[in-house]
Amino acid sequence: MRLPLPLLGASTLLAKKMVQPGKPRLLLMAFSALWLCAVGAGLWVLWEFENSPGVAANPPAQWPSDSHIERATDRPTLVMLVHPRCSCTRASVGELAELMARARVRPKAYVLFLKPPGFADDWEKSPLWHSAAAIPHVTVVRDDDGLEASRFGAATSGQTILYDAAGLLLFSGGITGSRGHAGDNAGRAAILALLHRDTIGQTGSRVFGCPLFASNNQCQSQETRSHVLTPD
Secondary structure: OOOOHHHHHHHHHHHHHHOOOHHHHHHHHHHHHHHHHHHHHHHHHHHHHHOOOOOOOOOOOEOOOOOOOOOOOOOOEEEEEEOOOOOOHHHHHHHHHHHHHHOOOOOEEEEEEEEOOOOOOOOOOOHHHHHHHOOOOEEEEEEEOOHHHHHOOOOEOOEEEEEOOOOEEEEEEOOOOEOOEOOOOHHHHHHHHHHHOOOOOOOEOOOOOOEOOOOHHHHHHHHHHHHHHOOO
């Protein structure tokens, strides 16, 4: 049985479209291009997140007279301000441990953990608290309502401040090179140089961490974002 010419022409055209050899290749190239764009966008978001510093502190030039933290008079005093739910600050606490191990002139060191009003007892005793408490020669302190953080003008978790034996400000900044990443960095090097009086180095650096006075939900959101971008 012979097909009518119009039906024969339509079927021939359909067959040609179905067997076009270049079409699968074009689809693969388009998919690959979209995948590369998605990967590139994800890497850019990750880079932007990791390298975006927090708000710098504005500490007083002289040790705050209303602080309840005991300042050493025979050596420098170091204070780190921490939000107990900030995952980025794990690296800062690790860098503090490295700093204390390397310091030939060991400062009197405190890590102050924010406890906002209305939260349960021991809320501040997160894994970060226990990590900091395990560092030799470091004292961890609960900072009720963030009063001490306000006295030291701190706004970002991981903010590290160093005063000399006379109570004069020597350094204010962070001791990680980027958000959540440990390793050699300008802040830690500057503090060690000041403690050892090797050089008159820099007196500040960028600080990377969650907002110190952020809600618990905000810090958990930051932590979730960090894990999504950099899975373990």
